[in-house]
Amino acid sequence: MQYLERAKLGLVKLNVNGRDVEIGDDYADGSLLWALRDGAGLCGTKFGCGVGICGSCTVHVDGRPARSCLVPVAAVADAEITTIEALAGENGELHEVLRAFIEEQVPQCAWCMNGQIMTAVAFLRATPDPDEDEIAAALDANYCRCGCYARIRRAVARAAKALRGRSDD
């Protein structure tokens, strides 16, 4: 047993939020979700279903939203991974989407919010001036059991406006 444990003490390298992160190679043949959460201690990415339906575990892989529960670690060895932790600056400054979610008092339990927000950030990058139907469609595959859907839409619209204001400057 001891021998086996020692033999496994290799490390897997991932690029997360612009940094190299080393994770024990127990996670090498698993999903990105558990490597991030349990391996790297980045618990902002949440587990909800494990089959890619609820969206709670959404991260960005090379800038595109991905359900980390379905992404094998081996497939993202060379990719740039972004998690929600990157949306809060070290000086405490928050990404416009986070600010909008707070201003609209969106979350209740907030467990799904990682997915709502990571999906919204990527969506607004591709669609800076969305209408309400486009917002609803973009977030249709993210469950929220607390039922914050209307507030989510309002917050995404508010964030879109704030982000546009920024790029106009």
Add this chain to the structure above:
Amino acid sequence: MTEARGERRTWLTRRGFLIGTGAAGAGLVAGVTLGRPGFHRFVAGRIAQVLEEGMEAPPDDFDAWFEITPDDVVRFNVTKMEMGQGVHTALAQIAADELGARWEQMDVRRANTAFGPQGASTTYGSFSIPASWAPLRKAAATLRELLIAEAGRKLGVAPDRLEAYRGTVRVRAEPSIRLTFGQIVDGVSAWPEPPEDPPLKDAARFEYIGRSVPRIDLRDKLTGVAVYAYDVQRPGMLYGAVARPPRIGSKLLRAAPGRAKYMPGVHAVVIDERAGFAGVAARTREQARRAVSELELEWSEGSHASQDDIEALLVADSDACIAVARRGRGERALGDAPVVAEYFTPFAVHASMEPQAALVDPVTREVFVSAQGLERCQEAVAQILGVETGDVTVHNCYLGGSFGRKTGLDSGTEAARLARATGRPVHVGWTREEEMRHGHLRPAQRNRLSATLENGRIAALSHNIASGPVLFPSFPKVFAIVAGADPGNWVGGLNPYRAIPHSETRVNTVKLTVNTGAWRGLGTLANVFASESFIDELAALAGRDPLRFRLDHLDDSPYGKRIRNTLLTAAELGDYGRPAAKGRARGIALSDYHDTITAAVAEVSVEANGEIVVHRVSGVADLGLVVNPDGAAAQAEGSIVMSLSSALIEELTVKDGVIEAANFDGYPLITQRRMPQIAVRLLESDGRPRGMGEPMMGPVAAAIGNAFFSLTGRRLRRLPFTPERVRAALT
């Protein structure tokens, strides 16, 4: 409020209640055997009183709740579990207001079993605010009076000339003469004897109560800083996974490690046949789960029941039910040919987005668990670790939703078994499949309603409820014997139309093969779906407008007036009675959940494929007094969405002893695409706060069904209203 508490003190806690019934136990059991008329109604009345008047009321000793530091911080040790309902914010508002603190100086700390108010962490029934209201205000008022007395001493001013105001105590006539709370407590090592009955602040002077103060927990939750039980990590920890039975009711007979021992990352295989437990602790979760599938396990056969077998258990005949409430002559006044209709609500899961999880550290004896209450878990984990209850500290973690799901002890006791065996901290986090198949369900339910109409009015009404155990599983078995019917079953099932001279509610609580238990609102969704659909059916038979018909059956009591006001406000908000767009219609429904009155208006249309489109839902609630309007509105909005999901989509079925759905592919939830326009209005009436976490689970499903009837003339009596059922109803 305070006076009511004094005389009912024996009924304040769960233990108190059981002692209370125990003392009269012999007589009560004799009541059952003698079949004394009214016995169960008497017990039911007492239970309702316990449920509504402050079970799990926290203590009112100020030094458990508060600590003020010389640097002007008010530490507020908040009890109750934050599972999304914003209760910590609302309790802090009450505390700051009564204390006379500044909102910005409040440092809210989550109490656990080691510090802060003890014995009342259990969070359920939307009772946190109503149950904490009086004791918390008393605690804050006590501390405020002590601060005023001490400030008087320091300033040399008589205390009756002083007042607390935004973190200071100042001279009322000369506000510039003042001391901050920090200055007052500086150098104070012990408080004098606190006043017995401190005066409470006049409601007209509330500063934070009644304001939409932003939630205190959102920033941490959105930036990944907040710790939920699923997120807890400790150095040297292991991850656990546990073997699950292949069928409902299968028991573990024999277990052997098999190949699991040799699987990568496995630290220990833990088998306790007597406890029916087999699990693995490994370096990662995925390793632990893979190893569990390699255990050699022998299970008892278990159940082969299917959905039809289970539904056949739900007998709502009067003979099978016992009376829990009666007005006038009750069902005996129905006569020979009453109108009868039966409604059905299926099994459902909670689907809280965070599955349950726990970490137990066997060395520090700390527990981090997703649970709606800490005390039961403390006791259960201590027992497994073989230590005194008081030696175990259960932390107050944020819950990623619960809705009644996290009322059991599963993940906590599983982590404790693995932690004890390995001597290391072990985390057990359930998968979605485990949540769906191995937790407890909202019981399937059959409701039979009967009524007699005379001259366009309801002369007699009876409501029979057949459902599975909801609260019984959390109580000792004797409770079930004494109570006869599960009190959770008839929540929302008592007749609010008190001008009906004869009415009765009867309940048949029957085990439904699968585990059933608490689910948001308990019986409310099913009961109100049935009763408010039925009232609509009666209105149609009487040829009356459904809203006027409802109003005509209310009495003139303050209760009746609150209902009238709620119904009329909902009608106005939802344009009920105004013409709807072509192809659309509206329906209305009313609900009473533990004295929070709610009403909803839904506007619907039907697609060619049978899909009901809900365009608008307008919800109104009278909760007496609102502590945080935006927070309460959010609860109402969320309940409307959860009700829509139940009304339109959610249904869990059993086949050959197995719950058919294993994940969201087989049990989808409602999403953005089907969101209607939602409007909520809150009403205040008598200055006494009621809960808002669950009440809006009542009226929405019935309002949709009633709108569908108004549109099509067809009645849907079985949830959910799937396109297949709609098509069948229309042909």
